[in-house]
Amino acid sequence: MSGNQLTRRTFIKTAGATGVSVYVLWSGPGTGSWFGPRMVLAANLGVLNATEGKETLAMARQLFPHDKLGDEFYWVVVESIDRDMAGSPELASRLRDGLAQLNKAAGGDFTAVTAEVQLEAMKKLEGTPFFSDMLNKTQFYFYNNKAVWSKFGYEGSSWEKGGYINRGFNDVEWTQG
Amino acid sequence: MAAKYELNDESVIVVVGSGAGGGTLANELCQKGHKVVCLEAGNHLTWQDIVNDEFEMYGKLTWQDPRTGQPIWIVKAVGGSTLHWAGLSIRFKEYELKTRTTYGSVAGANLLDWPISLKELEPYYDKAETKMGVTGTQGFPRQPETNAFKVVQYCARKAGYSFEMGPSAINSVARDGRPACQMIGFCTSGCKSGAKWSTLYTEIPKADATGKFELRPNSMALQIQHDRQGKVTGVLYVDKSGTQQVQKARIVCVAGNSIESPRLLLNSASSLFKDGMANSSGQVGRNYMRHATQHVYATFEQPVNAHRGIHAPGIMRSEARHDPSRGFGGGYHLEIFDVGLPFTALSVVPGAWGRKVSSLIEQYDHMVAVWTCGEDLPQAEARVTLDNSIKDQYGLPVPNIAPVTDHPNDVELLKHARKTLETIYRAGKAKDIVWRAPFPNSHNMGTLRMSARPGDGVCNAWGQTHDIKNLFISDGSQFTSSGACNPTLTIVALAIRQADYVHEQMGAGAI
Numbered sequence A: 001m002s003g004n005q006l007t008r009r010t011f012i013k014t015a016g017a018t019g020v021s022v023y024v025l026w027s028g029p030g031t032g033s034w035f036g037p038r039m040v041l042a043a044n045l046g047v048l049n050a051t052e053g054k055e056t057l058a059m060a061r062q063l064f065p066h067d068k069l070g071d072e073f074y075w076v077v078v079e080s081i082d083r084d085m086a087g088s089p090e091l092a093s094r095l096r097d098g099l100a101q102l103n104k105a106a107g108g109d110f111t112a113v114t115a116e117v118q119l120e121a122m123k124k125l126e127g128t129p130f131f132s133d134m135l136n137k138t139q140f141y142f143y144n145n146k147a148v149w150s151k152f153g154y155e156g157s158s159w160e161k162g163g164y165i166n167r168g169f170n171d172v173e174w175t176q177g
Numbered sequence B: 001m002a003a004k005y006e007l008n009d010e011s012v013i014v015v016v017g018s019g020a021g022g023g024t025l026a027n028e029l030c031q032k033g034h035k036v037v038c039l040e041a042g043n044h045l046t047w048q049d050i051v052n053d054e055f056e057m058y059g060k061l062t063w064q065d066p067r068t069g070q071p072i073w074i075v076k077a078v079g080g081s082t083l084h085w086a087g088l089s090i091r092f093k094e095y096e097l098k099t100r101t102t103y104g105s106v107a108g109a110n111l112l113d114w115p116i117s118l119k120e121l122e123p124y125y126d127k128a129e130t131k132m133g134v135t136g137t138q139g140f141p142r143q144p145e146t147n148a149f150k151v152v153q154y155c156a157r158k159a160g161y162s163f164e165m166g167p168s169a170i171n172s173v174a175r176d177g178r179p180a181c182q183m184i185g186f187c188t189s190g191c192k193s194g195a196k197w198s199t200l201y202t203e204i205p206k207a208d209a210t211g212k213f214e215l216r217p218n219s220m221a222l223q224i225q226h227d228r229q230g231k232v233t234g235v236l237y238v239d240k241s242g243t244q245q246v247q248k249a250r251i252v253c254v255a256g257n258s259i260e261s262p263r264l265l266l267n268s269a270s271s272l273f274k275d276g277m278a279n280s281s282g283q284v285g286r287n288y289m290r291h292a293t294q295h296v297y298a299t300f301e302q303p304v305n306a307h308r309g310i311h312a313p314g315i316m317r318s319e320a321r322h323d324p325s326r327g328f329g330g331g332y333h334l335e336i337f338d339v340g341l342p343f344t345a346l347s348v349v350p351g352a353w354g355r356k357v358s359s360l361i362e363q364y365d366h367m368v369a370v371w372t373c374g375e376d377l378p379q380a381e382a383r384v385t386l387d388n389s390i391k392d393q394y395g396l397p398v399p400n401i402a403p404v405t406d407h408p409n410d411v412e413l414l415k416h417a418r419k420t421l422e423t424i425y426r427a428g429k430a431k432d433i434v435w436r437a438p439f440p441n442s443h444n445m446g447t448l449r450m451s452a453r454p455g456d457g458v459c460n461a462w463g464q465t466h467d468i469k470n471l472f473i474s475d476g477s478q479f480t481s482s483g484a485c486n487p488t489l490t491i492v493a494l495a496i497r498q499a500d501y502v503h504e505q506m507g508a509g510a511i
Helices: A050-063 A071-087 A089-105 A115-125 A129-143 A146-152 B020-031 B054-061 B099-103 B118-132 B147-158 B203-209 B257-266 B341-347 B355-361 B408-427 B488-507
Strands: A007-015 A021-027 B013-016 B036-039 B213-216 B220-226 B232-238 B244-248 B251-254 B295-299 B314-316 B332-336 B367-374 B384-391 B397-401 B433-436 B471-473
Touching (some): A050 A071, A050 A089, A050 A115, A050 A129, A071 A089, A071 A129, A071 A146, A089 A115, A115 A129, B013 B232, B020 B036, B020 B213, B147 B332, B232 B251, B251 B257, B341 B355, B367 B408
Parallel strands (some): B036 B213
Antiparallel strands (some): A007 A021, B314 B332, B332 B367
16 A cells, blocks of 8 residues: 555655755645645735725734834734635624724724824733734734745755755854864 | 465464564564564555545545544554654653662652663664664764754854764665655655655565565454464454454564553453453553653744754753753753654644734744653553443444643643743744644553563563563553653564574574
């Protein structure tokens, strides 16, 4: 039964993107399926209105602030959350209600107040299901974005480039002495 | 050359699980000419399924069936946790096999000596290291030093400590039909080159090649069946099409990891075995151990790029000793362990937000992490039971892992390890030093432990259950203590040893 799924072959040589080769041992037909989130920048939101979208963006920025990164990186989060909301009316209503609470806690308009007031407002909602959802989803969607990785020096998939055996796995030199 | 056995073939050995224990045992038995059917609950992943993406692989590898209690992480796939493990392969020390004798009576701990000595285990450790190509042993060269290693070793040296590269079951030279490591990273998301030992592409295809082996993936064992005399006769399982089947068996070997193995025995309760199978001692599910663990991160002025290369390149051994003057029994290894940015971002300060978190993540490429692998003392109430309030997709009660608190010995050990690491990092002029609580446990041990006396545990020194001669425990569930050692090497050594014993007992007509 296993034979047709995973044939043991000797060193199948797969050409990498950079012309470097990686030796791999095993191969098979496979049907690689995609479990992770897809990061497609969409122009429109399905559930959140434009104001709510901006509020979500502002909150995402305060949850994980990276001053050197533009709003486009945080829009990915907003769009992903919007997509999750489209798939769950329960989530949609919880998050919309939460955003309303957030505005209230900020004195009316979360996007119009200073960062200090925003933080105070967020602290008031910490621990609520709305806040936990926003925290977890922002963390996941923001840091699981390949465009963000390179900003922090993470190089992502490496096997197709032959790993790091010839690309700096041991290039630290300041540890001498 | 896969075999195909009839469901009513009573001469086969059924192995439940295809990871370090089950995969190794199955191959060893096939090599000796025995007929083996391996029931594996998970998918049979192919090379194309393995990608360098942490969350995508998390989705493919994780055992996601419902369970309750404390969070743990195990793999559901052909190869089991050998797909996920980082490769570190450390032998138990003699005192770690004799904790009751060495540590004495410790309040709140259910200590017991293994019914096996290091001397008896050593030849099997040799065989396991040879099979797996463990670097720094058996003449296998060590890996070249990685960035993360160089940085940690730099700090350690300044503080008067020392790390070593490996020992890792990751090829440092091409051998056994597999290449040398390419320093891809992503070891714990499935090794794309096959340099890391995993039963998926070592033991299982080798078993296949004997023509004696039938692997049935997507086949979840539900219950072990027995006759009136109490001998096991077969395994009820759900096959890949969702149909219930019974595979008859001469012998059944259970290797479903320390959560699913006791669960299977508990779900096999019958009128003859009211408290679950092989449970006359009442120890089935008890003495669950993980390790005493924590992560300590440090950031530096200069770049590190720890993601380039092996996830767990090296260890520090000098605190892995029993020295009660430190205020606790047993010891710990410090193990360099770095993961990719997605996992680091989620785990560096769990549940926290704001600038203190984001500023750490901005230093991702200037960061290293070291993990503590400390001995976890067995507690009788740390146990796996059935949670009858929730049923899984097969209608079976799910496992509950009792949310016990750390034994005070674990707490003291972790404090000591943290202090040691902070000393090391400070000596290397680290900027920020950040402690974090453990990840969900992926080292799972105990729950069907070995014991000399049948009243103290579930199986004997060969993993054979005290109650039922033709029922074996073949995974980390057998462990009587956790040691301070990543469990896989010992699981493999025990599986090789068990295969010898089963072969000999079958030859003698005893089982």
